[in-house]
Amino acid sequence: MLILPKSWLDHTNLHPGDTVFINPQETDLIISSEYAPKTDRTTIAMKEFDKSELEREIIGAYIAGYDEILIKTSEISRYSATITKVTRFLSGAEVLSETGDETLIKCILQPTEVSISGIIKRMKYLVDQMLGASKDTIMTEGEENIRAMEDNVDRLFFLGTRFLNKALYDPTFISKLGIRRGDIVANQKTIENLEKIADYSMKIKRELDNVKKKNAQRACQMLEDSRKLLDVALESFLDRDKNKAHEVFSIYEGFHKKRDFAINELSAEERGSPSGVIVFYYCSRVGHIALNIAETTFDLR
Numbered sequence: 001m002l003i004l005p006k007s008w009l010d011h012t013n014l015h016p017g018d019t020v021f022i023n024p025q026e027t028d029l030i031i032s033s034e035y036a037p038k039t040d041r042t043t044i045a046m047k048e049f050d051k052s053e054l055e056r057e058i059i060g061a062y063i064a065g066y067d068e069i070l071i072k073t074s075e076i077s078r079y080s081a082t083i084t085k086v087t088r089f090l091s092g093a094e095v096l097s098e099t100g101d102e103t104l105i106k107c108i109l110q111p112t113e114v115s116i117s118g119i120i121k122r123m124k125y126l127v128d129q130m131l132g133a134s135k136d137t138i139m140t141e142g143e144e145n146i147r148a149m150e151d152n153v154d155r156l157f158f159l160g161t162r163f164l165n166k167a168l169y170d171p172t173f174i175s176k177l178g179i180r181r182g183d184i185v186a187n188q189k190t191i192e193n194l195e196k197i198a199d200y201s202m203k204i205k206r207e208l209d210n211v212k213k214k215n216a217q218r219a220c221q222m223l224e225d226s227r228k229l230l231d232v233a234l235e236s237f238l239d240r241d242k243n244k245a246h247e248v249f250s251i252y253e254g255f256h257k258k259r260d261f262a263i264n265e266l267s268a269e270e271r272g273s274p275s276g277v278i279v280f281y282y283c284s285r286v287g288h289i290a291l292n293i294a295e296t297t298f299d300l301r
Helices: 006-012 051-064 076-088 116-131 143-169 171-177 181-208 213-238 242-264 274-299
Strands: 021-024 029-032 041-045 068-072 093-098 102-107
Touching (some): 051 143, 076 093, 076 102, 116 181, 143 171, 143 181, 181 274, 213 242, 242 274
Parallel strands (some): 041 068
Antiparallel strands (some): 068 102, 093 102
16 A cells, blocks of 8 residues: 555545556655546648758657657658758658658667767767867867857757657656656756757857957967866766766856956957957856756756
8 A cells, every 4th residue: 555645645636546657766765646638649640841941840840759750741852852961961851651641760779778978978079079179179170170069069968858758758767768757847957958069069160260360369268278177067967976076167267357357458449359359258158057967967866
């Protein structure tokens, strides 16, 4: 016999003899009234699609955690190229069948094949490559290479978000991910922050092409400092080390002062140029996002 709060029983409309689902965690016992309130399949149906709209619909269904995405419209062949393009961008997604008016996408990658910490570590590696492992790496890398790395970060962002969303609706899914239920939001924040850094890296590359060599060197030094800051921030998060997270705050103070010093060294003409100041702003944002990741360490339970 299992005794549960009456208010919760009334809210979930449970009665004596009904089935509940119990999912043991390290320090918690999660009781759910439903095994998986979401269905495994969703249908995207319209008479006619705008191609960009269709891409958003497919990506949204993928992120929401659906395992099967059925697309229904007349003359589905008109959208085959768009469906193939977006499916290739989603890790573990495959087009399984296509008829005259339907296409079925199946998501086959399981959480037992990749962990959330593994996704975060891989995103961090790619972001690190984008920022530059040394002062001048980002100066010598072509935009095409950096764009390819950014695309890979986006794929991992979608995959991580998909798994974390599934964990919200399926208590048994959490243990497969290797995280605690209370850590879902913290992990999502960290994945989002890494994706933001990838976006800023692309912007920095473009702005560096427009600034004078001396200022580009200063910006690259800031990139190197932000990369080191990110290293410590992610170590604190992955190791659940709050002392190391406090260390990030101390490092950031010096980082911020360097940003102000670099801007003060600009000439009046350079300050009047959008690229002259904005590249330092973007570099500073990378450091600030690393600080946000360190703050997220305190959200872990």
